[in-house]
Amino acid sequence: MHHVIIGNGVAGIEAAIALRRRHEDARITLVSEESEHFFSRTALMYILAGQLTHRDTEPYERDLYARMGFTRVRARAIGVDPAARSVRLAGDLAPLSYDRLLIASGSRPRPAPWPGGDLPGIGTFVTHQDLAWLERELHGGPGRGGAAPAADAHLSASTDDSPYRQRPVARTLRGSPPQNPMVIGGGLIGIEVIETMLAAGLKPRFVIREEFFWPMAIDAAESAWIQERLREHGVDVLTATQIERFEGDGAVERAVLDSGQTVPCDLCVVAIGVMPNTDWLADSGIERDPGGGIVVGPDLRSSAPGVYAAGDCASVTWFNGSRRPEQLWYTSRDQGRVAAAAMSGDDVAYKRGHWYNSAKLIDIEYTTAGLVDFGYDDLWSWFHEERGAVRSTTRIVCRPGEGDQARVVGFNMLGRRWDHTVLIRWIAERRSLSWVLDHLSEARFDTELVPPLRIPPEARRAPDAAAR
Amino acid sequence: MYLQGQNGLMATWREGFRSRALSAWIIAALMVGFYIDLYWFDHFQPLAEAVGLRNKWYLYGALYCLFMVGGAVYHLRRHGNSRYNQARIATNVGVQVLLAFLLPFVMPLFGGKEFYFSYFWPLKYDLLLPDTIWQLPLYLAIYGLVGSLLLAPVMAFFFGKRWYCSWVCGCGGLANTYGDPWRHLTSTSTRAWRFEQVAIHVVLGLVVFMTGVMGIKALIGHDHPGFVVFADHTKSFYGFLVGSVLSGVVGTGLYPLLGPRVWCRNFCPMAALLGLVQKLGRFRIAVKDDMCISCGNCSAYCEMGIDVRSYAQSNQSFTRAACVGCGMCAHVCPRGVLRLENRFDAQGDKDKQHIVVLDF
Numbered sequence: 055m056h057h058v059i060i061g062n063g064v065a066g067i068e069a070a071i072a073l074r075r076r077h078e079d080a081r082i083t084l085v086s087e088e089s090e091h092f093f094s095r096t097a098l099m100y101i102l103a104g105q106l107t108h109r110d111t112e113p114y115e116r117d118l119y120a121r122m123g124f125t126r127v128r129a130r131a132i133g134v135d136p137a138a139r140s141v142r143l144a145g146d147l148a149p150l151s152y153d154r155l156l157i158a159s160g161s162r163p164r165p166a167p168w169p170g171g172d173l174p175g176i177g178t179f180v181t182h183q184d185l186a187w188l189e190r191e192l193h194g195g196p197g198r199g200g201a202a203p204a205a206d207a208h209l210s211a212s213t214d215d216s217p218y219r220q221r222p223v224a225r226t227l228r229g230s231p232p233q234n235p236m237v238i239g240g241g242l243i244g245i246e247v248i249e250t251m252l253a254a255g256l257k258p259r260f261v262i263r264e265e266f267f268w269p270m271a272i273d274a275a276e277s278a279w280i281q282e283r284l285r286e287h288g289v290d291v292l293t294a295t296q297i298e299r300f301e302g303d304g305a306v307e308r309a310v311l312d313s314g315q316t317v318p319c320d321l322c323v324v325a326i327g328v329m330p331n332t333d334w335l336a337d338s339g340i341e342r343d344p345g346g347g348i349v350v351g352p353d354l355r356s357s358a359p360g361v362y363a364a365g366d367c368a369s370v371t372w373f374n375g376s377r378r379p380e381q382l383w384y385t386s387r388d389q390g391r392v393a394a395a396a397m398s399g400d401d402v403a404y405k406r407g408h409w410y411n412s413a414k415l416i417d418i419e420y421t422t423a424g425l426v427d428f429g430y431d432d433l434w435s436w437f438h439e440e441r442g443a444v445r446s447t448t449r450i451v452c453r454p455g456e457g458d459q460a461r462v463v464g465f466n467m468l469g470r471r472w473d474h475t476v477l478i479r480w481i482a483e484r485r486s487l488s489w490v491l492d493h494l495s496e497a498r499f500d501t502e503l504v505p506p507l508r509i510p511p512e513a514r515r516a517p518d519a520a521a522r
Numbered sequence: 523m524y525l526q527g528q529n530g531l532m533a534t535w536r537e538g539f540r541s542r543a544l545s546a547w548i549i550a551a552l553m554v555g556f557y558i559d560l561y562w563f564d565h566f567q568p569l570a571e572a573v574g575l576r577n578k579w580y581l582y583g584a585l586y587c588l589f590m591v592g593g594a595v596y597h598l599r600r601h602g603n604s605r606y607n608q609a610r611i612a613t614n615v616g617v618q619v620l621l622a623f624l625l626p627f628v629m630p631l632f633g634g635k636e637f638y639f640s641y642f643w644p645l646k647y648d649l650l651l652p653d654t655i656w657q658l659p660l661y662l663a664i665y666g667l668v669g670s671l672l673l674a675p676v677m678a679f680f681f682g683k684r685w686y687c688s689w690v691c692g693c694g695g696l697a698n699t700y701g702d703p704w705r706h707l708t709s710t711s712t713r714a715w716r717f718e719q720v721a722i723h724v725v726l727g728l729v730v731f732m733t734g735v736m737g738i739k740a741l742i743g744h745d746h747p748g749f750v751v752f753a754d755h756t757k758s759f760y761g762f763l764v765g766s767v768l769s770g771v772v773g774t775g776l777y778p779l780l781g782p783r784v785w786c787r788n789f790c791p792m793a794a795l796l797g798l799v800q801k802l803g804r805f806r807i808a809v810k811d812d813m814c815i816s817c818g819n820c821s822a823y824c825e826m827g828i829d830v831r832s833y834a835q836s837n838q839s840f841t842r843a844a845c846v847g848c849g850m851c852a853h854v855c856p857r858g859v860l861r862l863e864n865r866f867d868a869q870g871d872k873d874k875q876h877i878v879v880l881d882f
């Protein structure tokens with residue numbers, strides 16, 4: 055039995071490890087264009103800043119492949135022929151035949167859609183190659199921790215439209231470091247890049263299309279604090295702003311905004327989202343959703359026999375019946391493991407639990423659990439802002455119900471650490487707001503000696519219906 | 523405002539002196555040179571007398587405090603947004619300046635004998651050696667015995683060895699202040715871990731052996747002059763190897779190349795002993811389930827070379843004998859996955875309460 059896995063990311067490697075545990079002698083081949091080793095994509099910003107080395111971001115020791123008997127192919131897959139059960143590779147590599155195929159090709163960054171968007175000095179921040187580009191733009195090269203091993207080994211077996219190609223560096227063309235960096239896109243990757251630019255001593259401009267930073271996850275009051283913090287650090291935050299076009303002679307020099315204003319810009323990171331990295335499957339006859347995600351059933355099987363998909367590239371069914379990929383680290387890991395079980399013939403189903411996540415927004419920590427979505431009109435929030443030794447905001451989202459007997463369905467917390475497993479348990483137990491407020495300290499996960507959150511009695515009252 | 527997230531770490535691998543550039547080698551060479559001169563030559567004696575510090579050991583003590591205070595300022599500028607770090611570093615520097623420098627310096631002025639209240643056996647092995655005990659005033663002899671055999675282990679049982687290694691001890695204090703720029707250099711490799719396991723327990727064995735030999739000497743020394751010579755040789759050999767070479771020259775001199783806890787991790791018998799107690803005790807690092815993004819910050823900034831991520835990404839709360847409880851893994855974790863805690867009540871997740879990773 056030959057298992058071929060396209061992708062050496064978290065979904066791919068976790069599937070490979072799970073397959074090896076099941077099948078001691080099976081042939082397992084991992085195809086990856088991007089890197090020699092599995093690494094934590096979530097840690098890219100730390101390599102960029104100089105906080106971590108490449109090796110620090112590799113969750114397993116480098117001898118994993120030898121120990122587990124995985125064959126690695128460092129090349130770009132350019133198509134699948136489900137009838138012949140083979141994968142075509144770029145360069146002059148022979149096609150790979152498989153018995154079971156797992157596609158775990160992740161996401162690719164959404165490119166800049168504006169005129170001039172392909173000028174040198176404009177790029178994205180998703181892949182190792184993006185990292186190498188941005189290291190050169192920001193710092194002139196990698197830190198003393200070094201570059202990725204065999205960074206260019208894939209170039210002989212790649213294609214021009216690959217997301218794993220390094221962009222030309224404006225700093226080299228111009229001969230001077232950037233002075234007016236810009237980041238476009240008010241989301242997580244955007245703010246991570248802002249943080250590394252600040253650490254590099256620059257004062258970036260943050261261009262956000264929406265009315266406030268990260269409306270997908272936090273509300274206006276919460277966002278106001280983040281924006282305040284960004285401005286304190288010297289970031290020029292422009293909300294409700296769009297780009298018209300970029301201009302420059304050989305490399306980017308200016309951005310024209312929708313207000314008509316022209317701002318200087320000699321480095322621009324576009325962080326306006328990612329999309330399933332599946333263009334290479336266009337003529338393979340594998341069903342994809344309108345966004346490009348590979349349509350899979352509960353067992354992560356695609357429309358083609360023997361072909362499975364997991365991670366960022368798989369379009370799965372959500373709790374409310376909608377279908378789209380889940381672009382998260384832990385869901386990719388879980389999907390990889392479920393796919394391995396399904397490929398081994400188990401009767402398994404990938405089940406989505408309650409939504410949760412955490413992040414760090416510059417230096418403010420964020421934890422969320424359950425439903426905090428604003429698409430549900432009947433939900434309302436209990437909100438408390440703490441401004442003492444600790445600054446934090448606590449938002450508890452409730453279903454209709456009278457006063458503090460309302461049932462809690464979600465949490466959005468900034469500035470403190472919380473144990474999401476406890477919050478999720480309360481949601482599952484259908485706890486009321488007053489019960490949750492009484493027990494909130496049980497979900498604390500602050501580091502030691504941080505003073506506990508005290509909610510003054512007058513703040514405990516739920517807003518009356520009119521005020522919601 | 524207390525923030526729990528990391529800051530001040532970002533430029534680590536872009537600053538030469540923190541990433542084994544020439545400047546790091548120069549700092550290491552200067553420190554090694556300093557220790558060699560201090561232990562085996564006398565160039566610092568006149569200087570000590572000139573500044574009124576009586577002898578070179580007090581001069582060393584003064585310099586030690588100076589480096590700790592300077593390092594504490596550096597540390598708190600980087601990680602002072604954590605309340606745990608503020609309390610820990612302030613206590614540690616305070617203990618060092620008061621109990622390990624000022625008090626021992628002034629005690630002889632009042633006719634007493636100098637005494638270091640912040641050190642216990644087996645780190646300060648004298649405290650259990652009959653030769654020393656006879657010479658100490660009774661209350662100090664009792665303090666030494668009770669502190670070493672009762673207080674230190676009991677505290678380690680309830681709070682982990684951190685109460686000593688990261689709040690009180692001067693060696694740990696220097697590592698966490700002057701040594702802070704290099705905490706990421708401690709190796710997480712399996713080889714380094716194997717070395718640690720052997721080395722630290724060998725030193726612990728040595729100190730127990732030496733203490734035993736000195737005890738026997740006190741009992742039978744009158745009749746066996748040969749044994750007296752053997753015992754005294756054992757003691758001075760231990761003092762040379764462990765006290766001077768391993769704790770000073772290698773342990774502190776090589777911070778900029780090998781990380782700041784070379785001594786504590788590989789050689790300190792006190793750390794070994796309290797580590798064994800810690801494994802049985804109440805201290806642990808709790809891991810929040812399924813929240814780790816495997817970024818590697820916790821492992822990289824662990825000064826004891828513990829691969830924290832391997833536990834975090836497999837949802838395992840854990841207690842490692844080596845952990846000195848500096849709290850930096852929890853501090854640098856960008857997803858708030860980790861927390862140091864002492865379990866006094868058994869409520870909560872019962873299964874996880876009893877996970878003990880046996881690895882010493």
Ligand SMILES: Cc1cc2nc3c(=O)[nH]c(=O)nc-3n(C[C@H](O)[C@H](O)[C@H](O)COP(=O)(O)OP(=O)(O)OC[C@H]3O[C@@H](n4cnc5c(N)ncnc54)[C@H](O)[C@@H]3O)c2cc1C
Nearest residue numbers: 061062063064065087088130131159160365366381382383
């Ligand atoms: C900057 C950044 C920060 C993030 N932070 C977080 C976070 O904090 N929390 C969180 O939950 N998620 C975060 N994410 C998202 C998370 O990283 C992804 O969800 C996760 O990495 C997806 O894993 P994957 O295995 O599906 O794909 P990927 O990690 O994208 O791996 C794709 C693999 O496929 C290979 N590949 C792709 N196409 C081909 C081809 N044609 N031929 C050969 N090989 C191919 C690549 O070489 C690569 O090995 C972040 C993402 C980024 C970019």
Ligand code: SF4
Nearest residue numbers: 814817818820834855
């Ligand atoms: S525990 Fe935190 S610091 Fe460690 S790898 Fe996981 S997310 Fe990173």
